Amino acid sequence: MIIPANLAIAPGVARKPVLIGYTVSIVNMIYYVGIFIGAPLVLGSVEKTGWNSGVIILTVVSIVGFLFMICFMSLSRKKN
Numbered sequence: 001m002i003i004p005a006n007l008a009i010a011p012g013v014a015r016k017p018v019l020i021g022y023t024v025s026i027v028n029m030i031y032y033v034g035i036f037i038g039a040p041l042v043l044g045s046v047e048k049t050g051w052n053s054g055v056i057i058l059t060v061v062s063i064v065g066f067l068f069m070i071c072f073m074s075l076s077r078k079k080n
Contacts (some may be wrong), residue, residue, distance in 0.1 A: 006031055009072070 007026050015021040038061070046054040 002031070013072075 007024060010024040010027045011020050013027070014020045042054045042057050045057060
């Protein structure tokens with residue numbers, strides 16, 4: 001469900017309808033860079049210290065993502 005969520009968020013972030021394509025590409029780029037960096041980071045941590053460290057990393061990332069989502073939703077409500 002991440003890809004559809006990313007594609008749904010991008011039009012809301014774009015300031016002009018003409019920029020929606022660019023916004024989608026930037027959101028996808030950030031998403032895939034996160035996957036490219038995050039997977040080896042979590043895997044290396046799990047190999048060295050066990051599953052608890054991987055769970056902690058993913059929990060922190062999830063909380064940060066949730067906070068960003070709340071900020072985005074509050075900003076979009078103020079904009080409308």
